[in-house]
Amino acid sequence: QQQVKQSPQSLIVQKGGISIINCAYENTAFDYFPWYQQFPGKGPALLIAIRPDVSEKKEGRFTISFNKSAKQFSLHIMDSQPGDSATYFCAASMGGDMRFGAGTRLTVKP
Amino acid sequence: GAVVSQHPSRVICKSGTSVKIECRSLDFQATTMFWYRQFPKQSLMLMATSNEGSKATYEQGVEKDKFLINHASLTLSTLTVTSAHPEDSSFYICSAIRPGGGDFSYEQYFGPGTRLTVT
Numbered sequence: 613q614q615q616v617k618q619s620p621q622s623l624i625v626q627k628g629g630i631s632i633i634n635c636a637y638e639n640t641a642f643d644y645f646p647w648y649q650q651f652p653g654k655g656p657a658l659l660i661a662i663r664p665d666v667s668e669k670k671e672g673r674f675t676i677s678f679n680k681s682a683k684q685f686s687l688h689i690m691d692s693q694p695g696d697s698a699t700y701f702c703a704a705s706m707g708g709d710m711r712f713g714a715g716t717r718l719t720v721k722p
Numbered sequence: 723g724a725v726v727s728q729h730p731s732r733v734i735c736k737s738g739t740s741v742k743i744e745c746r747s748l749d750f751q752a753t754t755m756f757w758y759r760q761f762p763k764q765s766l767m768l769m770a771t772s773n774e775g776s777k778a779t780y781e782q783g784v785e786k787d788k789f790l791i792n793h794a795s796l797t798l799s800t801l802t803v804t805s806a807h808p809e810d811s812s813f814y815i816c817s818a819i820r821p822g823g824g825d826f827s828y829e830q831y832f833g834p835g836t837r838l839t840v841t
Contacts, residue, residue: 644826655728655815655832656766663826701765708754708819710830712765 615639616704618713625720631689633716635702638683642704642711647676647687650699650715659700660687692720725749726818728833735806736841743801743836745816751796752818757789760813760835772799806840813837 617636625631637645643664648656662669662676662685669676675688689696697720702713725748735741745755753774758766770791771779778791788810790802799818803810815835821828 644828644830646830648832653813653835653837655726655835658829658831661826661829705830708756708828708830709771710756710768710817714765717763 615711616702616713618702618716620716621714622717623719625692625718627692627694627720627722629692629720631692631696631718631720632686633700633702633718634684634686635704635713636682636684637704637711639704639706640683641706643707644705644710645676645678645685646703646705646710647674648701648703650701656701689718692718694720694722696720726816726831726833728816728836730836731834732837732839734839734841737807738805740802740804741806741838743803743814743816743838745799745801745818745833747797747818747820747831750818750820752799752820753796754819755793755799756817756819756830757791757799757801758815758817760815762813766815769801803838806838808840811838811840 646661647659649659650656660671660674662678673690678685699715699717701715703710727746729744755772757769760766769784772791772793774793780786793799817832
């Protein structure tokens, strides 16, 4: 049962551009929405997270936008860099029971 | 930030043998840990929830007699793959819940993963 839908599957962005990844969820009981960055052969690293009562959170070049009524949230990476090339997973958690999106493979071209 | 470690990072074993993977929370106590499995170019699949002092809760389709989980302390959970077969070869990742993380009532951190290859 796919509770979190993520798009696009892959994304190519030029250096300095904005990368946008979108996710939609179904269960309104989710209370924690993190984004993870994963490099090949490594575990996912917590990038940024948001609560459902907050509409936007920004940390450096990374911003989460959250639309509770639409049950959607997105990750924006500003001034994308080649070092940002990785797979990004959105997730939704209910008391620690976390469900992941399918992942987006981001490639930032120099 | 919080740190979760896993050991070993890579393991190769022969078919029919058992392999134990350790997951430790290094700077916080974790009453709940999770075990995931990840196939190449795919998302993380939750295998089981490990609660300190009680039996693990397994996701549908995960064989509990094959994937033994023991959450012996507030900082250690182990996953033992018993009678391993080549189809068990995968990337196994644990995560731990840290309560009371800043803006959130909890945060979840992942270990670096263990690459299991069964020959």
